[in-house]
Amino acid sequence: MNRFVTYFLFANLSIIAALVFLYPHLMISPGHLLKGHRSFEKNCFTCHFPFFGTSYKQCISCHKVENIGVLTSKGVPFVEKKTKSPFHQKLLGKTCVSCHSDHSGVAKYRIEEPFSHQLLDDTTRNQCITCHQRPNDSLHQKSTDQCTLCHGLTKWKPAQFKHDQLSTTQREQCTKCHKSKIPADSIHKQTSDKCGLCHTVTKWKPATFDHERSFSFDKEHHVKCALCHPNNDYKSYTCYDCHEHSRGKIRQEHLEEGIRDFERCVLCHRNANKDEAEWLWKSGRWREGLSGSIQHPANQGDLQAQPTNRSKEHKEDDD
Amino acid sequence: MRNSIFYVEVLPFLTRFAILIGATILGDVILHSFSLVWVGRYMGIPGTILIVLSLIYSLKKRKIIPYGKPQILLKIHELFTWLGALMIFIHSGIHFNTILPWLASIAMVINVISGLVGQYLLGRSRRHLASLRKQYQLDGMAKNEIEKELFWDAVTYDLMVQWRTVHFPISYAFAILTLGHIVSVFLFWEWK
Numbered sequence: 001m002n003r004f005v006t007y008f009l010f011a012n013l014s015i016i017a018a019l020v021f022l023y024p025h026l027m028i029s030p031g032h033l034l035k036g037h038r039s040f041e042k043n044c045f046t047c048h049f050p051f052f053g054t055s056y057k058q059c060i061s062c063h064k065v066e067n068i069g070v071l072t073s074k075g076v077p078f079v080e081k082k083t084k085s086p087f088h089q090k091l092l093g094k095t096c097v098s099c100h101s102d103h104s105g106v107a108k109y110r111i112e113e114p115f116s117h118q119l120l121d122d123t124t125r126n127q128c129i130t131c132h133q134r135p136n137d138s139l140h141q142k143s144t145d146q147c148t149l150c151h152g153l154t155k156w157k158p159a160q161f162k163h164d165q166l167s168t169t170q171r172e173q174c175t176k177c178h179k180s181k182i183p184a185d186s187i188h189k190q191t192s193d194k195c196g197l198c199h200t201v202t203k204w205k206p207a208t209f210d211h212e213r214s215f216s217f218d219k220e221h222h223v224k225c226a227l228c229h230p231n232n233d234y235k236s237y238t239c240y241d242c243h244e245h246s247r248g249k250i251r252q253e254h255l256e257e258g259i260r261d262f263e264r265c266v267l268c269h270r271n272a273n274k275d276e277a278e279w280l281w282k283s284g285r286w287r288e289g290l291s292g293s294i295q296h297p298a299n300q301g302d303l304q305a306q307p308t309n310r311s312k313e314h315k316e317d318d319d
Numbered sequence: 320m321r322n323s324i325f326y327v328e329v330l331p332f333l334t335r336f337a338i339l340i341g342a343t344i345l346g347d348v349i350l351h352s353f354s355l356v357w358v359g360r361y362m363g364i365p366g367t368i369l370i371v372l373s374l375i376y377s378l379k380k381r382k383i384i385p386y387g388k389p390q391i392l393l394k395i396h397e398l399f400t401w402l403g404a405l406m407i408f409i410h411s412g413i414h415f416n417t418i419l420p421w422l423a424s425i426a427m428v429i430n431v432i433s434g435l436v437g438q439y440l441l442g443r444s445r446r447h448l449a450s451l452r453k454q455y456q457l458d459g460m461a462k463n464e465i466e467k468e469l470f471w472d473a474v475t476y477d478l479m480v481q482w483r484t485v486h487f488p489i490s491y492a493f494a495i496l497t498l499g500h501i502v503s504v505f506l507f508w509e510w511k
Contacts, residue, residue, distance in 0.1 A: 002484055009488045013495050020419060020499065028503040030416035044507060053509040097509055105416030 031105030036073070047102070056094045065089055084131050090124040117153040125153075139177075163201035172196065191225070192232040216271035239265045257281075264289075332439050336432065339401065343408040350409070359410055366406030367497065373399035390470055397438060404431045420500045426493035433486045437479070444476035445469070 020027040025041040033041050040046040047054045062073045069086030071077055099115055101107035117125055124130070128147040134140050143150075143165075150159045163171055175182065175193040182188055187209070198209035211217065228237045240247050254262035259281065267289040268277040280286045350359050376396035378384045404427060411424040448469055455465045473479070 005484065005488050009492060013492065016419075016422065016496070017499070020503070026417065027419045028417055028500075028507075048507045050506055053507070103416075 029103060031103045031107075033102045033104075037102055054097055056096050059096045084133075087120065087124060087131060090121050091119050092121055093119050160202075171201070191234075194232075197234050214270070215266050218272045220272055237266070239269075332435055335435055335438075339405060339408070339431065342405050343412060346405070346409040347412045359412070361410075362406040363410035366403040366410060367501070369399040369403030369406070373397075373403065390466075393441075397434075400431070400434055419496065419503065423493065423496035423500045426489065426496050430486075430489050430493045433482075433489050437482050437486055440478050440482050441473055444473040444479055448472050448476065 016027075023042075024044055025032075029041065029044065032038070037047075047058050049055060049058075064071075064073075065088060067073075067075070068088035069078070069081065069083060098119070126146060126148065129145045132147070134143075134145075139161075149165055150161050151157075152159075170176075172194060174195040178195070198207040199205075200207075215221070223242075225234070226232060227242065228239065230238065239245050240250070250262060254260070267286045268280045270276070270280070347359070350356055373396045375384065375387065376389070376392040379387050379389055379392050407424070407427060411420065411427075451472065452465060452469060455468060460468070
């Protein structure tokens with residue numbers, strides 16, 4: 001390389017090197033410092049330890065932990081508090097830079113969230129109300145202080161209301177909270193307020209109600225629910241007391257065919273078609289209703305006991 | 320028209336540079352679109368490594384290392400410097416916060432332009448020296464020997480020698496400014 005070019009090159013580079021030491025805040029600092037730290041801009045080593053970054057010790061030498069959120073670094077009480085309650089005293093970690101950025105150029109590219117609730121000790125983390133305000137609506141006025149039962153630690157929404165926190169009595173009174181949401185269709189118009197019979201507490205849909213799986217309606221059976229389910233009790237049903245379905249007549253007809261267990265009607269009579277009922281009886285397919293492959297009210301949980309008992313009574317009558 | 324100097328000499332040169340700038344803008348847009356801006360902070364590292372690896376050609380040319388075919392090493396030099404420059408451009412485009420890295424970036428832009436000029440001059444030298452091939456053939460030289468001889472003739476051609484007097488100082492300036500930037504990052508980085 002030409003000697004003149006070499007000298008020229010290294011003279012320029014030397015000037016640049018000198019400028020780095022004279023004006024580090026312009027030459028190598030990634031943006032201005034926060035307003036209160038501007039006086040340190042020309043001396044990087046006020047905060048930085050060469051090759052090891054910044055230690056929290058440098059920060060707390062001015063910002064006493066017990067005073068953070070209460071007094072300024074000069075010992076003056078805060079006029080406008082940023083949080084309702086000071087919390088730095090309860091932080092688990094001691095890495096100020098996890099949340100705070102001083103250089104404006106670095107701050108805008110931070111990956112981390114500005115604050116993580118994981119940094120708080122367990123007790124403080126569960127006392128949400130000390131920092132956050134409860135929403136002023138009817139739902140939140142009834143809820144407990146444990147926001148985390150429904151809300152996450154990183155975002156307020158989405159939230160999931162957990163019905164577990166309600167008492168058994170409250171949980172059965174769905175319409176006290178959901179009244180305005182009851183659909184105004186023909187099915188729901190006739191139902192009671194025990195939504196839990198068909199719906200779950202996590203989602204409205206899918207609902208378990210599907211009458212076709214128990215009994216198919218036709219034009220002769222398009223009646224009000226209460227006719228077959230007296231007192232709006234959808235856990236049981238009755239086919240009696242309707243024109244020709246008197247208990248005596250039914251009993252007689254079935255005994256003639258050798259059918260002694262005739263109280264659980266829908267095991268065979270899944271619609272108004274008598275031939276199909278006869279076929280189900282003779283083929284033994286009526287048992288599918290017991291196994292669960294065909295859902296039947298008498299086959300659901302605690303309901304099973306009822307028909308059995310009634311069946312027993314009937315046999316005793318026979319004897 | 321198609322044989323004019325603009326089409327034959329200038330346009331390919333400008334196209335290569337435009338592709339580099341276009342790829343930089345595209346990379347920057349992609350990182351911003353997918354909220355991957357932080358990736359740009361680290362692209363300077365592989366970019367620098369590629370450029371350092373490309374210098375194997377320079378070592379070969381000075382006969383510091385004996386192995387490797389110079390033609391292939393030159394291709395690697397061109398490819399790695401192009402890719403390395405692209406990564407560093409994306410890295411710089413995302414983080415212009417202070418002067419020293421700015422200077423390093425400007426030095427790199429000049430270096431890339433200088434490299435492309437060198438690439439063009441080398442091609443031109445080769446075309447000028449192509450006539451020598453016949454002469455070598457007449458002299459009864461083997462095919463491999465002719466290729467090797469022509470390559471070194473091309474890189475030592477007078478125009479190339481003059482270009483090198485410009486390219487090297489630019490490269491040194493770029494290297495030293497980059498080194499200053501890297502040292503300052505190591506000095507003040509939060510290693511947590």
